[in-house]
Amino acid sequence: MRIAKILGTLGLVAAMAIGANAAEKKVKWKLAMTWGPTLTPFTTAVENMAKMVETMSGGDFVIRIDAANKHKAPFGVLDMVKLGQYEMAHSASYYWKGKDVNLLPFSTMPFGMTAPEQYAWFYHGGGMELMEKAYAPHNMLSFPGGNTGNQMGGWFRKEIKSLDDLKGLKMRIPGFAGEVLAKLGLTVTNIAPGELYTSLERGTIDALEWVGPGMDIKMGFHKIAPYYYTGWHEPATELQFLVNKKEFDKLSDKNKEILRVAMRLASYDMYIENYHMSTDAWASIATEYPNIKIKTFPKEVLDAMKKANDELLADMAKDQPLLKEILDSQKAYLTKSRAWTEMSDYLYLKDNL
Amino acid sequence: MRIAKILGTLGLVAAMAIGANAAEKKVKWKLAMTWGPTLTPFTTAVENMAKMVETMSGGDFVIRIDAANKHKAPFGVLDMVKLGQYEMAHSASYYWKGKDVNLLPFSTMPFGMTAPEQYAWFYHGGGMELMEKAYAPHNMLSFPGGNTGNQMGGWFRKEIKSLDDLKGLKMRIPGFAGEVLAKLGLTVTNIAPGELYTSLERGTIDALEWVGPGMDIKMGFHKIAPYYYTGWHEPATELQFLVNKKEFDKLSDKNKEILRVAMRLASYDMYIENYHMSTDAWASIATEYPNIKIKTFPKEVLDAMKKANDELLADMAKDQPLLKEILDSQKAYLTKSRAWTEMSDYLYLKDNL
Numbered sequence: 001m002r003i004a005k006i007l008g009t010l011g012l013v014a015a016m017a018i019g020a021n022a023a024e025k026k027v028k029w030k031l032a033m034t035w036g037p038t039l040t041p042f043t044t045a046v047e048n049m050a051k052m053v054e055t056m057s058g059g060d061f062v063i064r065i066d067a068a069n070k071h072k073a074p075f076g077v078l079d080m081v082k083l084g085q086y087e088m089a090h091s092a093s094y095y096w097k098g099k100d101v102n103l104l105p106f107s108t109m110p111f112g113m114t115a116p117e118q119y120a121w122f123y124h125g126g127g128m129e130l131m132e133k134a135y136a137p138h139n140m141l142s143f144p145g146g147n148t149g150n151q152m153g154g155w156f157r158k159e160i161k162s163l164d165d166l167k168g169l170k171m172r173i174p175g176f177a178g179e180v181l182a183k184l185g186l187t188v189t190n191i192a193p194g195e196l197y198t199s200l201e202r203g204t205i206d207a208l209e210w211v212g213p214g215m216d217i218k219m220g221f222h223k224i225a226p227y228y229y230t231g232w233h234e235p236a237t238e239l240q241f242l243v244n245k246k247e248f249d250k251l252s253d254k255n256k257e258i259l260r261v262a263m264r265l266a267s268y269d270m271y272i273e274n275y276h277m278s279t280d281a282w283a284s285i286a287t288e289y290p291n292i293k294i295k296t297f298p299k300e301v302l303d304a305m306k307k308a309n310d311e312l313l314a315d316m317a318k319d320q321p322l323l324k325e326i327l328d329s330q331k332a333y334l335t336k337s338r339a340w341t342e343m344s345d346y347l348y349l350k351d352n353l
Numbered sequence: 354m355r356i357a358k359i360l361g362t363l364g365l366v367a368a369m370a371i372g373a374n375a376a377e378k379k380v381k382w383k384l385a386m387t388w389g390p391t392l393t394p395f396t397t398a399v400e401n402m403a404k405m406v407e408t409m410s411g412g413d414f415v416i417r418i419d420a421a422n423k424h425k426a427p428f429g430v431l432d433m434v435k436l437g438q439y440e441m442a443h444s445a446s447y448y449w450k451g452k453d454v455n456l457l458p459f460s461t462m463p464f465g466m467t468a469p470e471q472y473a474w475f476y477h478g479g480g481m482e483l484m485e486k487a488y489a490p491h492n493m494l495s496f497p498g499g500n501t502g503n504q505m506g507g508w509f510r511k512e513i514k515s516l517d518d519l520k521g522l523k524m525r526i527p528g529f530a531g532e533v534l535a536k537l538g539l540t541v542t543n544i545a546p547g548e549l550y551t552s553l554e555r556g557t558i559d560a561l562e563w564v565g566p567g568m569d570i571k572m573g574f575h576k577i578a579p580y581y582y583t584g585w586h587e588p589a590t591e592l593q594f595l596v597n598k599k600e601f602d603k604l605s606d607k608n609k610e611i612l613r614v615a616m617r618l619a620s621y622d623m624y625i626e627n628y629h630m631s632t633d634a635w636a637s638i639a640t641e642y643p644n645i646k647i648k649t650f651p652k653e654v655l656d657a658m659k660k661a662n663d664e665l666l667a668d669m670a671k672d673q674p675l676l677k678e679i680l681d682s683q684k685a686y687l688t689k690s691r692a693w694t695e696m697s698d699y700l701y702l703k704d705n706l
Contacts, residue, residue, distance in 0.1 A: 055610040056409055111705055114698055116468070116502070116628045123622070124629035149469070150697035212697065230700040257408040265614055268621040269476070275469045276477035278697070279690040286692070294696050302704055337632040339639070342706050343647050344503035344565065344631070345467055347583045349699045351655055352464055353691065 027061040027255060029247070031088040032077045034095070037067035041214075041273040042239060045146035046090045049241070049266035056258045061251075063088065081242045082138050089242040090145055093131075094175055102134040102322045105330060106142065108151075108237040110177055110309045112330060115147045115236040115271055117337040122238075125333040130326050141248055143263045145239035146270030149278070153229035153297065154209030155200065155221040160229070163300050172196060172208035176312075177233035183308035184301075193219075200224055209233070213285060214277025222285050222292055230296045232305055238267070380414045380608060382600070384441040385430045387448070390420035394567075394626040395592060398499035399443045402594070402619035409611045414604075416441065434595045435491050442595040443498055446484075447528055455487040455675045458683060459495065461504075461590040463530055463662045465683065468500045468589040468624055470690040475591075478686040483679050494601055496616045498592035499623030502631070506582035506650065507562030508553065508574040513582070516653050525549060525561035529665075530586035536661035537654075546572075553577055562586070566638060567630025575638050575645055583649045585658055591620070 031050070035042050050063040066086070068074040077089035078096055093106035106127075113121060121127040122144055135142045154173065160166060167185040171178075178188040191199050191208075199205045201224045210216045212231075222228070241263045251259065285292060297305070317324040384403070388395050403416040419439075421427040430442035431449055446459035459480075466474060474480040475497055488495045507526065513519060520538040524531075531541040544552050544561075552558045554577045563569045565584075575581070594616045604612065638645060650658070670677040 052610065052614055055607060056614060058607045114701070116625060117632075119625045120629040120632060123625055150701050152697075213693070228696075230696055232701070232704070235701055254408060254411045257405065261405055261409060261614060261618055265618040265621070268618070272469060272472045272476055275690070275693070276473040279470075279473060279686075279693045282693050282696070283689045294700075296700055296704065299704075333632075336636050337628070338702075338706065340566070340628070340632045340635050341702065343581075343583055343635070344505070346699070346702045346706070347647075347649055348467070348503050348585070348588055349691075349694065351585070351649065351652075352588075353695050353699070 025060060027057075027251065029061075029063045029087040030066060031063050031090060032066050032071050032073075032080055032086040033068060033089070034074045034077055034091040035067060036069055039215075041270050041277060042090070042146065043067070044273060045239065045266045045270035048269060049262045052262035052265065053258055056262070057255060061255050061258060078138070078140075078242065081140055081244050084244055084247065087244050087247040091240055091242060092237065093142060093240050097176065100134075100138070101316060101320055102326065104176065104316075104323070105326050106131050106134070106238070106240065108234045109327075109330065110180060110233045111306055112235050113334050113337065114341065115149055117334065117341060118147075118236045118238065119144070119268075120337060121330065121333040125337075126329055127333075130329060134322060134326065135242075136245075139245045141243045141245055143241045143243070143260070144267040145241040145263065146267045146274075147239070148211055148215075148234070148237040148274050149271060150212070151231045151234035151237055152209065152212045152216070153231045153233065154207050155216070155225035156207040156227040156229060156295075157200070157203070157225050158206070159227055159293075159295065160297060160301060162298060163304055166301065169207060170205045172199070172205050173233075177209070179312055180233070180305055180308045183312065184304055197221065197224070212274070212278045213281035214274050214279075217281040217285060222289050226291055227293055227295050230294065232297065232302060239270070241267075378413060380410075380604065382414075382416045382440040383419060384416050384443060385419050385424050385426075385433055385439040386421060386442070387427045387430055387444040388420060389422055392568075394623050394630060395443070395499065396420070397626060398592065398619045398623035401622060402615045405615040405618065406611055409615070410608060414608050414611060431491070431493075431595065434493055434597050437597055437600065440597050440600040444593055444595060445590065446495060446593050450529065453487075453491070454669060454673055455679065457529065457669075457676070458679045459484050459487070459591065459593065461587045462680075462683065463533055463586045464659055465588050466687050466690065467694065468502055470687065470694060471589045471591065472497070472500075472621075473690060474683065474686040478690075479682050480686075483682060487675060487679065488595075492598045494596045494598055496594045496596070496613070497620040498594040498616065499620045499627075500592070501564055501568075501587070501590040501627050502624060503565070504584045504587035504590055505562065505565045505569070506584045506586065507560050508569070508578035509560040509580040509582060509648075510553070510556070510578050511559070512580055512646075512648065513650060513654060515651060516657055519654065522560060523558045525552070525558050526586075530562070532665055533586070533658055533661045536665070537657055550574065550577070565627070565631045566634035567627050567632075570634040570638060575642050579644055580646055580648050583647065585650065585655060592623070594620075 033046055037043060046065055050065055054062050075095055077091050080086045081089045093103050096103040131142050170187045170189060172189055172191045173181055174190045182188045196208055197220055200208055200221060210219060313327060317327055386399055390396060399418055403418055407415050428448055430444050433439045434442045446456050449456040484495050523540045523542060525542055525544045526534055527543045535541045549561055550573055553561055553574060563572055666680060670680055
């Protein structure tokens with residue numbers, strides 16, 4: 001009896017020691033999003049990723065998610081991960097152009113690759129290696145974090161029939177695409193999301209771009225702008241997971257793989273979720289607002305956009321060997337993969353619309 | 354000293370007990386593939402899945418892969434999983450049409466959805482729920498297992514200019530697509546893969562379909578057939594992971610999630626790997642064999658194919674309420690999602706070929 005009791009006590013001690021050991025090994029990370037807490041499907045991608053990590057690790061690896069309303073620095077997340085204030089972030093690489101021009105091309109490029117082409121470039125065409133190279137000076141790793149698919153060219157209050165119709169037009173279109181349009185004579189502005197609807201309704205702006213039907217529908221633009229132009233500037237916008245490299249290196253092999261797999265799956269899954277959201281939203285807009293017209297820009301306009309885009313990029317890459325290397329790699333892969341896209345999905349769709 | 358010694362010994366005993374417990378909990382599964390051991394990228398999807406499961410579980414969940422040359426029953430894998438001889442298989446759902454017609458539609462359908470449309474249907478449009486319902490009578494679960502993307506219509510030795518050119522043509526095209534073509538007057542045959550090249554070269558057959566450039570290039574058909582027709586019959590062939598339901602239910606929540614995530618990621622990853630393989634293979638074929646012509650079937654031929662397809666499906670679904678439910682669900686989702694595909698990727702590609 002006594003020996004059994006001792007054994008029992010010692011067993012308990014052993015179990016407590018093991019418990020303590022497990023608690024020590026428990027990894028707790030924080031992730032900062034550029035977005036607010038309800039921006040579906042961007043936030044879904046992050047939530048799904050964190051949930052997968054927690055369940056697959058049996059609760060040993062948990063990631064707390066802070067939305068922008070919590071950390072108050074939507075465009076500060078790069079620096080916060082760099083400084084180790086957050087182990088991770090969820091954002092988009094093209095937001096960092098002003099800090100480091102080499103980070104621009106990893107979201108999407110005007111007249112660039114579609115989603116499957118771009119994923120093939122990332123995972124088999126040298127894209128991940130170039131992204132690693134570009135983020136190395138920032139002591140960070142970057143991973144695909146969810147694709148929006150092809151974004152629409154925007155909502156316009158009047159039809160664009162020629163290049164002249166664009167001159168002086170006031171449009172909300174941020175980022176590099178805005179620079180391209182500015183070269184065509186548009187007045188490009190940025191306006192906070194909450195004021196967009198009123199600005200468009202009152203004519204403070206004549207046009208704006210957001211994402212696509214799945215995310216646009218909540219904004220209500222279809223109620224006040226009858227022309228919905230097809231996309232040219234963001235054919236496959238990939239969001240990104242940013243990871244502090246030092247923190248990543250500290251993870252066990254098992255947790256590294258759990259994180260890698262969860263991020264990669266969350267990224268593809270967001271692409272499909274947004275495909276579904278746009279499918280559903282467009283069906284409902286088209287039914288309730290039958291007067292909305294889907295338009296493509298005239299050839300003259302598209303040609304001018306392409307020319308402005310090429311000129312801006314050539315100028316930007318002039319003294320930037322790494323940027324040039326990335327853009328050249330993308331261009332070469334685009335040419336090669338587009339031939340396959342044309343003979344597969346494109347020609348199939350042409351006969352089946 | 355003595356107490357310390359006792360404690361030391363007891364610690365060892367406790368450690369051994371924990372070790373034994375871990376060994377007991379170790380899950381060892383076997384997976385049977387319909388394919389031989391080198392059929393990239395089908396086999397890559399399986400290998401990647403098993404590797405992810407092993408690493409993410411820290412070695413606690415391992416899956417042994419048996420190729421068809423080992424288990425000798427490429428089309429017996431459904432029954433082997435059903436009987437529990439294998440916990441898992443990797444195959445394609447449309448192979449089981451003869452055993453259970455309800456299982457036909459979960460790979461791809463002629464004139465059906467493209468890959469993103471179909472993934473959206475599976476994960477957001479009711480597809481997974483219908484697949485679960487269809488596989489329930491077999492005590493199995495089925496999961497997407499890798500997509501080939503749009504498959505080519507096949508290699509032809511002469512050009513097809515009219516419906517008449519198809520009459521009496523001998524073509525190797527197995528499965529449901531073969532039934533459609535038989536209605537158009539073709540003589541449809543099946544020939545073992547190893548004999549296909551010689552059969553086409555000697556004129557035993559006039560045409561054949563395989564997959565797409567990425568997998569066709571190793572077969573060498575481009576050396577002997579100058580017309581490469583675009584696809585109509587398999588716009589997004591999804592392979593499948595079959596899992597014995599009783600065995601799945603025995604897994605811990607953690608292992609269930611590890612398996613679910615690994616299968617789902619391996620499936621998307623194969624889609625992208627095959628996109629890349631076709632991109633590369635077509636670039637090399639087009640350079641080395643510049644006389645090969647990409648052709649689409651004439652409208653007259655496509656219309657006849659569509660009619661034959663619709664008739665065959667209507668006939669098949671007549672007394673099959675579940676099959677009808679599945680086909681109706683696919684048709685409705687196709688219509689809705691194709692509208693979005695047209696205004697996004699299709700119109701973008703039209704201006705950027």
